[in-house]
Amino acid sequence: MELTFKVNGHPERLELEGHETLLDVLRDDLNLTGTKEGCREGECGACTVLVNGRAVDSCIYAAMAAQDMEIETVEGLATSDGLNSLQNAFAESGGVQCGFCTPGFLMMLTALLDKYPHPDRVQVRDALSGNICRCTGYAQIEEAVERCIRQRTIE
Amino acid sequence: MSLLGENLVRTDAVGKLTGEARYTVDYDGKDLLHGSLLRSPVPAGLIKAIDTTVAESLPGVRCVITAKDAPDARAGWVLREQALFARKQVRFEGEVIAAVAADTPEQAREAVAAIILDLAETQAVGDMETALAENAPLVHPEWKSYQPVSGEDYPRHGNIASELMADDDAVDVAFENADLIVEDEFTSNRQYQAYIEPKSAVGIYRDGRYTIHTGHQYPFNVRDRVAQYLDVRPSQVRVIGHSIGGGFGGKLDTGLEPYAAILSKFSGGRPVKIVNNRTEDILTCPSRENAVIKMRSALDKQGNLLGRELICHMDNGAYSGEMAFMPSVIFHLAGSVYKVGNIRVIARLVYTNTAPTGAMRGVSGVYFCAFQERHMDHIADELGVDRREYRLRNLVGNGDTLLSGQVLDDADLLRKGFEKMEEAAPWSQLNDNKKPWHGIGICAGTWITNSMPGSVQLILNEDGTVTVVTAATDNGSGAVSMGITQIVAEHFGLPADDIVVTMPDTDVAAYDGGSQGSRTTHIVGRAAGIAADELKGMIFDVASGMLEAGRDDLELVNGQVGVVGYPDSRISLGDIAMTATWTRGPLSASGSYTTAPVPYNPGCASGMLFPFFPTPTYHVHLAEVEVNPVTGNVRVVRYIVVQEVGRVINPAGVRGQIQGAVAQGIGHALYESLRIRDSRYLERSLEAYRLPLAVDMPEVEIITMEHPHALGPFGAKGVGEPAIILAPATVACAVSDAIGRPFNSIPITPEDVLEAIVGKEKQL
Ligand code: FES
């Protein structure tokens, strides 16, 4: 089966068997290993990517369902100037420790902030309820969101 | 400007935020093969036959290996008891029986499924009670033949894997003379480290040596263990570190590494990668052990503690790993916070046919403190004394000794911790304003900074930057990417960007004791300081020639050397390095450090003993919880940590360690539990194993007490673990206070809460 879609703006065409998950295609066929696998059952959120702007768990998302869609992964976030404002806020707030959950959090929050540029604390916590971070205890991730919103308001 | 106490961004942040960081699972290559393991489907059984012929004939399969292909060797951290592949007997569900390498992961898995295993299930020893019963079947019938790694044996017999006893006849006298005896029994369940990156490893056999790629907390332990399993000298094994997706103690001993190594050998030296799926990871991860503690205290009329008896049984699972040491943790902690009078400690590590347990952040100290603190609350309630007041009355202070005789020089910090806590959250005010279904807990504790050795080589590069060669690992904590980086930068007055730290490589760097026991910043930071002093000496030697000035007249400021009082005389470290390289040779210096042993009484106990309790730190926690009487859910609404840290190197890093450790402690107290039924885990996925989420977490209020340690780098001590040591204790005390019923078992689930509420109503 042929899969045609865009990943981080690049058109891609792949020959697939049909049963592959989006996560496997990104990691194994396109070598985009920034997206991580923590559980393969839709529980941890480490594999979160955007499909047409919507955050999905790519480990339980059939690759063929992404036909003609636009996929965004962590590799697509940084700009030619370097880290984007959300990534920067994570760095400065200490929202990264081991970093294995980080790509998933970044993509989930990218989707949130696209939809609600000024989410309140409850919205942020709700959005994060599908992502597990074992290292940080979440406080500095939440702070990163606040920092990013402040930064974007200034800009 | 000093970098100490600055929130510098960790050096690996950009890689981790862009997806560039490489974890072991991301390792790739054209000739890469994939490994998969056949694991025992039963907790106990006898292997009668293994037929691999079908598996070997499947497409893409490069090799299938079993015990007959592996050296006849046993390996272990403390005791050489485990073979690479089960030969005859299997002792836990998940024990490895065979391994396959194939071109794709699917082919490897299919081949594993095609191995025909003739296995007779035998009666499993499912729990400690069964194991300790008379005539219980032995988990290791051949236990006597196992060799201790150190050469020196320790008390162990039958199903008891390790035993520690400290007895004092005066304890019996104390109980005879007691006016009041308070007795409790506590239990705690297993806690899974649940790092988000499941374990993986790559093995390569080439030129008679094994190279291992692994994101591991303790590369030198991998080197040594792989060497034991494969019966080669440790120097025949090279371990190269990668980014670690969390460890929390779960990645301190070998997991998949020896299998990847031997599969490569049998596949013509092609690299072999093995990756755990989450279920395999849960089934085989050395989780924090489940334990039962009986605690009994003898008191006089005034409530003074005359004596205490403490019997602790810890579940070892089928193999010991480093657990053989853990009874000694109980022993040291038993006298570390409160004056308990004469004490008897009996701590036993018990074999069962369950997954081997191991070290999780704070090891056995976490549940021990939970139980000790609950017991203190119980005593205070019996005496009708305020819980905080009762603790203050019995606190140890400067000059008091541990049960080992080790003198605590700084224990007054505990009292100071209570004072700081009082300023932040006045106790009587909290109690007076307490809402219905709210409860408060206050707890105190000490913890160690692990003493294991570490080393650093510093190289001054010709561009004026400094390379740090070390096998110290950053498991995510920031100990290297913030701590060591900032410490080295500070020594040379350089920006952190000018410091390059190598990834761990056992061929390149000298021994390091791993990211465990809150040790890395303290131990490796100190080693870096020693190396920096030596390198600075060389720098001054060279600069003194270049500047034609006496060595003692020179100063190093902001990465430049100049003559004191002559601001125009500055030359850069780059120029000095360049000159040195072409005149006397490149400049580099090394430093090593391990905590010097502290005097103690060797007769204090029998059993395997950590001889001392290195570089203690002192802590006080307070929690307020809210119980929902309808659902039984507990929410932690306020959490305050007063933590003694020596010296803060990076405040954001310290905050991350404390907040993260409290989260894991709240998880242990309220949700997380690997329950065992019929020797098997009930929780086998992240869906079933409930981890704390953002909505569960309060923003922890953090008060650090700086008390620079004479030998720590700029005074720093361990930070990573102390906050988990007291979190389950404080939450359990708060929930007990909220409901007015004792909770002596963790985790405290909603069902437990509802049962307690119903029980209380019946009683009224
Ligand atoms: S890997 Fe997809 S949710 Fe965990």
Ligand code: FES
């Ligand atoms: S930073 Fe390690 S799991 Fe989130």
